[in-house]
Amino acid sequence: MAAPTVRPAVRLSARFESTFAYKTIKDRLPVILTKVIDHLSRRADQIESVYGSESREEVKQTIGRLSKLRNELQTNKDYISIEDSYSDSVIWNEQIPREESPRWFEGSWLFAECYFYRRIFEAFQLAKHLERYDYFSEQKQAALTNSMTAIHALTESVETTKIDVETLWTVSLWGNKCDLSLSNGQDNSQEEDPILQLQKYDCRILHNDIKLVAELVRSKNNLKLAVILDNAGFELVTDLILLDHLTSYGHASEIRLYVKMMPWFVSDALTHDVLYVIDTLEASKVPSTAALGRRCKGYLDSKQWTVHERSYWTLPYDYSEMKEVDPKLYDELSGADLLVFKGDLNYRKLVGDRAWKVDIDFQQSLLGFRPSPLVTLRTIKADTVTGLEVGVAEKAASSDPNWMITGEFAVVQYVP
Template sequence: MDHDPKLPPYSTGDPTSFAYSTSRERWPIIITQAIDDVYRTVGSLPDNSDEDKQKQAEGKKILGELAKLKYELQHNRALTPLRDDGFDDVKVYNDELARRGNLTWLDGPWLFIECYLFRRMSTYFTTSQHWKTYDVFARQKIKSFRSSRAAVLELAARYRELITQLQQSKTHDAEAERLLFAEMCDVCLWGNASDLSLLLVLTYDTISQIQGSEARRAAEKNILVNDLPQVYEHLKSLKDQKIAERRVDIVLDNAGFELFVDLVLAGYLLASGLATHVVLHPKSIPWFVSDVLSTDFAALLNALASPRAFFETPSDEDQLRGVTPAPLEEDHVAQLDFLFADWSRQHAEGRLVLRPNRAWTGPGSFWRLPAEQPELVEDLKQGVLTIFKGDLNYRKLVGDVAWDPTTPFSEALGPLGPGSGLNILTLRTCKADVVVGLKPGEDEELRKTEGGGGDTGARKWAWNGKWAVVSFSRGT
């Protein structure tokens, strides 16, 4: 708290904030889905042994705790201290809760309360004997990735073609290389399996053609801040200088198709020589429903290793509807095999690394990291670029407070801005109120658009993921 920006935080009690509807509508749904998931798992457990019965009993206890949590939330009860599950961050949460006073669910700082929600849900499992590592959101993540089949197959084909070109040719058109970097980052930014238009120009042969240019303009029209040219020049300059170690870190956001495109970006950075190593930073506990855990990385690679078993096996929903997924074509299997071999090799060689850290699931802003997690910051400074994916990471970077939207991004980073030694890039589609780096008058114009908020006092245009910001800050 002492290191956070000294501006009002967005509050669950403010009717003009997205926090208001999130806390009253979305949070109860999340808890209900968790209850449904645990109920299904408990119902599928055998009861042949004492251990089976103990696991069933623990699962029923967790169901009761989740139901109580939902009741407390919906009736705006006071937040209570977290139960000690043996991890150091429990004290961090409880100390901050004590300092903040008598907080209630529906009238307090959005960022802290939302982080507290998921950390508290985690304790129900980590304090058990048989459910310690259970991911209550795993089913949803797997379902999401399975439903992205068409986009996965399309992007896998483009990726194999691109990587093959990079491996076989030593010279490329400089403008095509710059555009290709922007295209890869755009796909990673949106991470939207339903928009295949973003996947059509990922080759040197098409990137500079008219249709490629048109696709790029369409992809960029809703990016309000776009610092990708500076980022490319930064990485290209280091490559041209033949700097031996050029590590890029990616602080991950969502699992499923978004993790898939994150790995596509990582593989491209390595193959193009814009990075010599990529470090992926997943979460350590089930977090904000869809965030990446280390187990999600393993599950994705397993799906690619056995694509027929994954994509052709009917899901529970398929079985209920009597639907059988279409078989994969041989070309599709070959393309997924290529991805699995490429990413597995990079991982085995230490060029693609996973490095979870509980700092990413702390209760507050990343302004606190230099004071509270100095070892993590020092480690990130060993790299040449840290990419923060997604809306929540952006909120944490800038403190989730009411900045004037024209505030420079580097200023809103506070101690992680210039002078920190960290080169930071955010790839964020806007799904919350806070935004910085806009031109004067731009926020006002966006509020005037359909559904933008008008004169209600709400920045509704920033709630739906239609707009994006790609912001870069040099650490020097």
């Protein structure tokens, strides 16, 4: 039965100084941008050795564009048009004038943050030799390397212990804690076997449909899954472990992995991140880790798993607009038996990044987006959440007043 129509809540915005949106625009984004500038300064010689002598001058010009962006952000300038010729620039330039308040601290937080990362990408697109340069790659790879001890412990636990699928869904959920955009690019790698930590986190899952999802998957074979990925690094490994289980036990015959088309929110997975993580696993001297890497590579080689880039994931639209803006992608998702949305940004886009009352029905907050059955696995890092039972939010707030922005609480919400 279709959910009743609801009036959308207001969009989150940095104009409210008490919000995490304001803190993000004022403090977090300038730090992330400064780290990109510092990275370019430190790696200028290395970049020149790879991209040629002309790239040194381009690095200087790119730093100049990024410094200008930082000034625009910090002084609350009007948004300006995207100047590169990348495939989505026309869409962005059509959308910017439609924003009700097209300035950093005054309009939609979702738009501002997406525009921020698109403008960083633009700075590199305008440099002839740096168009394909992933300026967040070093941070993502370091986060993976620093998490290898935990990854080895996890793969060994999975190989030697009969771990149920509910546990693997839960591990994938908490893998989402490792988010470099939340930590402003600071290392937040996983050091312990997450399975040993799950029990203490159970009470922090504020809505938990894992049993429903696990039962759905366990009761069927040859499902077609579409997984809209979030972070590379440790989180991606937890996702691969879950998907390996579903594939090897015959529950999933086809898995489409959706990744971003450009560097996004610092640690979001790109195609080359997926391949890098799998190669790193396969090259491990720990047998259980290497075996996982080999199996994942085999799934890709056999086309049981495929990796897909779509522009919609890096546009400023929420998902309720997908059917109109990108009907081809909506139809594509409609062909899946289950959609798995990982992480905080996907959740924000599912619910329109709005200041909903926390106890409004989750399905209602999707505002009509329902191409297929879906589940969202999200550790909460932004001040919007729906579908909580009465009193749950108050209990979380009593234990931590900042519960909505720390990543220490989570939701797993399923819409059949």
